[in-house]
Amino acid sequence: MSKLTHEIISTNSNHLADEDFDLQQMISSNQFGTFFGVSQKVLDTVWKNLTSPEGNSVTYISMEIGADLDVFHPVTNRLNQLKITEHPDKQLHSFIQSFLNGPVKIPNYGGGLGILAGDTLKSMADCKIPAIAVSLLYHKGYFSQLVDSKIGQVVWSSDWQPENTPGLYLLKNPKNPAEPILIDVPFYDKNNVKCSAVAKIWIKMEISENLEFFIPQVLLDYQTPDSPDWIKDASQHLYDSSSEKVKATQRRLLGAGVAPALKALGITSKTIHLNEQHGVAVVMALIADNLQAKYGADYERQCNDQDIIDAARAVSEKIVFTIHTPVKAGHDRFAIEIYKDLVSSFCERVLNLIARDEENPSFYNFTSLAMKINRTTNSVSRIHKEVTRKQFPQYADKITAITNGVHHLTWVSDAKAELFDTFTELANWREDPSVFAGAKVLLSNNKFRTYFQHAWAEDSKTLIDYVNRMLLTHRNQRLETWIDPPNYLSYLDGEQSTLNPNHFTLGFARRFSTYKRADLIFEDIDRLAAIITENNWPVNFIYAGKAHPSDDPGKELIKNILAIQEELFKKSNGLARLVFIPGYDMLIAKMMVAGSHAWLNSPKRPLEASGTSGMKAAMNGIPNLSIMDGWWEEGYHDGKTGWKFGYENPISTEYINEQPSSLLYEEDSSSFYQVFTEVLATFYDPIRHDQYLDKSIMNLIHNCPIFNTHRMVAEYVSRYNISLPKAVQEKINKFSKLYCSEQSD
Ligand SMILES: *Cc1c(COP(=O)(O)O)cnc(C)c1O
Numbered sequence: 017m018s019k020l021t022h023e024i025i026s027t028n029s030n031h032l033a034d035e036d037f038d039l040q041q042m043i044s045s046n047q048f049g050t051f052f053g054v055s056q057k058v059l060d061t062v063w064k065n066l067t068s069p070e071g072n073s074v075t076y077i078s079m080e081i082g083a084d085l086d087v088f089h090p091v092t093n094r095l096n097q098l099k100i101t102e103h104p105d106k107q108l109h110s111f112i113q114s115f116l117n118g119p120v121k122i123p124n125y126g127g128g129l130g131i132l133a134g135d136t137l138k139s140m141a142d143c144k145i146p147a148i149a150v151s152l153l154y155h156k157g158y159f160s161q162l163v164d165s166k167i168g169q170v171v172w173s174s175d176w177q178p179e180n181t182p183g184l185y186l187l188k189n190p191k192n193p194a195e196p197i198l199i200d201v202p203f204y205d206k207n208n209v210k211c212s213a214v215a216k217i218w219i220k221m222e223i224s225e226n227l228e229f230f231i232p233q234v235l236l237d238y239q240t241p242d243s244p245d246w247i248k249d250a251s252q253h254l255y256d257s258s259s260e261k262v263k264a265t266q267r268r269l270l271g272a273g274v275a276p277a278l279k280a281l282g283i284t285s286k287t288i289h290l291n292e293q294h295g296v297a298v299v300m301a302l303i304a305d306n307l308q309a310k311y312g313a314d315y316e317r318q319c320n321d322q323d324i325i326d327a328a329r330a331v332s333e334k335i336v337f338t339i340h341t342p343v344k345a346g347h348d349r350f351a352i353e354i355y356k357d358l359v360s361s362f363c364e365r366v367l368n369l370i371a372r373d374e375e376n377p378s379f380y381n382f383t384s385l386a387m388k389i390n391r392t393t394n395s396v397s398r399i400h401k402e403v404t405r406k407q408f409p410q411y412a413d414k415i416t417a418i419t420n421g422v423h424h425l426t427w428v429s430d431a432k433a434e435l436f437d438t439f440t441e442l443a444n445w446r447e448d449p450s451v452f453a454g455a456k457v458l459l460s461n462n463k464f465r466t467y468f469q470h471a472w473a474e475d476s477k478t479l480i481d482y483v484n485r486m487l488l489t490h491r492n493q494r495l496e497t498w499i500d501p502p503n504y505l506s507y508l509d510g511e512q513s514t515l516n517p518n519h520f521t522l523g524f525a526r527r528f529s530t531y532k533r534a535d536l537i538f539e540d541i542d543r544l545a546a547i548i549t550e551n552n553w554p555v556n557f558i559y560a561g562k563a564h565p566s567d568d569p570g571k572e573l574i575k576n577i578l579a580i581q582e583e584l585f586k587k588s589n590g591l592a593r594l595v596f597i598p599g600y601d602m603l604i605a606k607m608m609v610a611g612s613h614a615w616l617n618s619p620k621r622p623l624e625a626s627g628t629s630g631m632k633a634a635m636n637g638i639p640n641l642s643i644m645d646g647w648w649e650e651g652y653h654d655g656k657t658g659w660k661f662g663y664e665n666p667i668s669t670e671y672i673n674e675q676p677s678s679l680l681y682e683e684d685s686s687s688f689y690q691v692f693t694e695v696l697a698t699f700y701d702p703i704r705h706d707q708y709l710d711k712s713i714m715n716l717i718h719n720c721p722i723f724n725t726h727r728m729v730a731e732y733v734s735r736y737n738i739s740l741p742k743a744v745q746e747k748i749n750k751f752s753k754l755y756c757s758e759q760s761d
Contacts, residue, residue: 038098039108042091042227047190048197048281052111053091053183053223054230062230065146071286072738073146075278076137077295079270080158080254081151081233082125083134083222084602085183088426090225091115092182111182118182121601122220123157123174124235126255127527127562128628129340131602132725133291134222135423135628136732137231139725141224142425142447143751144744145231145733148283150274150295152266153178153218153235158254161562163502163598168575170499171565173253178218178237187217187281198240199276201269203247204360214242215273217280225425225446234281236273257566261357264350267382268358271297275305287736289336293348293386300363302331316362321369328370328389336735337390338418339383341625342403342672343531345567348382349373355380387411392735394418396626397647398757402667403622418735419647419757420626421728424449424720426602427632429478429610431471439464448747449727450754452720459713468637468713473517475636479611480517483558483595487513503595504581515593519554520699522641523612525600525629528563528570531674535576536618537692538584539685545587547689553696554591557584558608560600569676609633614658614695617642618688620679622667634719637712641695643684650757651723656714661691727751 044051044059051059066073085092092115095101101116103109125131133149140147160172178184189197201213218235238251250256250265257263274295278285290296304315306327311318319327340346355367370388373381387393387408393415395401401417408415425446428436436442441455458464490501491513505513515521526532537544548555559577563570574596581594597604609615615633617624617640624646631647633640639658642648652660662684665671671678698704721727730751733740740748 038094039100039103042094043108043111048187048219049185050107051185051219051221052115053221054227058228058230062146062232066148066232067282067284069284071284073148073283073285074287074289074736074738075274075283075285076133076140076147076149076289076291077270077274077298078130078133078149078151078291079267079294080125080130081133081137081149081220082130082602083138083220083233084122085120087602087606088138088423089115089120090223090227094227114180115182118180119176120182121176121603122181122184123160123176123601124151124154124254126158126564128626129292131605132420132422132628135421135426135725136291136729137222137233138224138423138426139421139729141222141229141231142226143726143729143748144224144229145729145740145748146738147231148278148285149222149231149233150270150277151233151235152251152254152270152273153237154252154254155237155239156252159562159565161599162499163574163578163596165500165502165504165578168578169563169571183223184218184220184235187219197280198242199236199273199280201273201276202360203268203272203358204363206357208361210360211244212242213238213244213247213269213273214240215269215277216240217277234277236269236277238269255564257564260350261354264354265358267294267348268297271295271299272301274298275301286334287336287738288334289338289732289736290386290390291338292340292346293337293383296382296386296389299328299331299335299385299389300359300366302334303327303366304362306330324366324369328366332389333391334737335390336392336394336732337386338394338396339387339404340396341623342400342407343529343623343674345529346383349376349379350382352378352380384408390414392416394732394735396420397650399622399645399649399667400625403625403672406667406669406672416735417757418728418731419650419723419755420628420631421723421725422628422631422635424635424724424726427606427609427635429471429475429606429636431474431478432468432610432636435467435471438467448750449724450721450751452716453718453754456717459710459717465709465713469709472637472712475607475610476517476521476613477611479521479558479607480515480556482607483597484514486597487595502578502598504578504585505593505595512590515556515558515595516554519556520614520696521556521558521612522614522616523558523608523633523638524616524618525558525560525597525605525608526617526627528561528573529567530569530573530676530679531620531623533618533620533679533681533684534559534561534573535580536681536685537616537688538576538580539681540689541580541584541587543689544692545584545592547693547696548588548591551696551700552591553700555593555696557592557594558597558612559594560597560604560608562600605629605632609638610636612638613699614639614641616640617645617648618662618684619643619645620671620674620684621645621662621665622671623674631719631723634715634723637715639708639711639715641691647723651719653714653718657711657718658715659691659695661687663687722755727755731757
């Protein structure tokens, strides 16, 4: 147990009355249910904000939200601090048990977009921003990944039980509390006959670190007896792309579900934030509302085309849109034919007016629609702003940059958090990540330097122990299952079959998509092996990541990584050991970004709109070794915080494509080998090692204050149409003053 938790416990443990008091402070209820983690006062305040007649709140819409409780769990922390494991009150007891022992992973995210959403909501909770999120609940989640040495990625369905998940509540119908509240979401067939999709509403609470605020995530669950089978099928798996119709249906289940859900709960938000265009169907309902206000119930027949365009313009004022990628697969186009089977003829009329694809008129383009219908469009880094302006020149004026961040309390490892708690220079870092900016003195503080290295070593050991256990498990499973261990090391014996935590460890974990170029640094294995053997510098390469099940080139990349392992091992005389960790998720991400010695990012510039795993590394003081793309152009600070490599092409249309022939392998990889030699020399040379440590600590000073979601949310708030209490606004101002994504310096 850490020193700090111990102190907190000792001040509480002899006051039984205090404990009871605290627990009563952790339960609350309203007409929709009973919730654990916040007090009645907090629940009432949050709900009052969200239902205020002024509409002073934001609704945040995202296809996926990743906020696993095994990496950030303020409620469980509080129970642990109070050493509470049971309670005479039956209901409290069952909540306590569920938070202490229940399943904690919710496979409701696929990758970066979802984790950004989760981090955003957690920072909104910490900063007390009145907001609510809407997403879908996928009973089979995103797929689980197994990896076989020959087959590569094997897809596995991830069943989970929402009813057994702490922090997740099925809302009751206030009129009939024995039943869940249900909403009706309109769908129509070819003949314009209505058939309703019916959803239950779950709430997951994103509770602030101090339990004083929360953001509800509304998760729409279409697995109800009244939903037609094709609707149920389309809502089981996140990013199901088994057909274009299923894909279009899933998007619509999100967007068209927003208005009925908000109405059922009485939520009045006057700002809607679209996290990517997936939920853009929400604007159709808002346009209909607008027309109905003008023409009454018969608006469909009464209104003319100009009315519709005017209504769309009025609706734009409510929408804030964040675009996340210049990559084509991330943009939504659907054939008009498919849409005829889903929506009313009036909805078709609206789409024909505002959503026709310019290049191909038999398609609707929903990315363009989202670009059009908003008050402001935000890209996710400065470089991505330039890219987006090139891609959508007609909207260039309203495209601004708000560089992404990560929730520092989620991503700083326990060992580093304990270190930060120990130094008064960093007092209050949990509440206020900007304090790192004022802590330059730590760079020359020998005690800090020593403690920092100890914490780092502890994190490396956690990561390497995990990998070694995994290698052994795979080896043992060889006889029991048909899955062959994915890693070459599982087939070796003794010392050769493990990694050493003292060896330099390079981490790489991302979605396996061709433009991210997971195999870039293995372009010339002989050269890589020579750098390592000539200098006797052992290196662990640790890789992880999923490829979307229908992304065949992405799956090939995983196979390539596995195929390289043996060759690299042999050519480097066993000094270079490449390991792939299957099943990339937030827990694995957290171990990797804290336990590596450098974090690798090798995308084709300028296609990595932001990238957030490198920010998570930076929060732990891990230097990045990256192509000058996404956030790194802002986080690099002339090399004070890490290294760059690769060709810095101009940001022009010519480079904004993912054609295999344009992936610029050679030029980028050859510069990698030069820089990597430098990185290893700095790490392994006992005299130069101090410079390595400087770069690490510079990450805390320069990057922690900026690339966190508190600062990002502060910038977003300026785009929202909401007013905040003075104290909240002051806190926010402090973060947004520190950095302005818009300025280029
Ligand atoms: C952070 C994270 C991502 C996104 O990382 P990028 O650097 O943006 O590619 C994806 N998956 C998991 C599990 C993560 O934690």
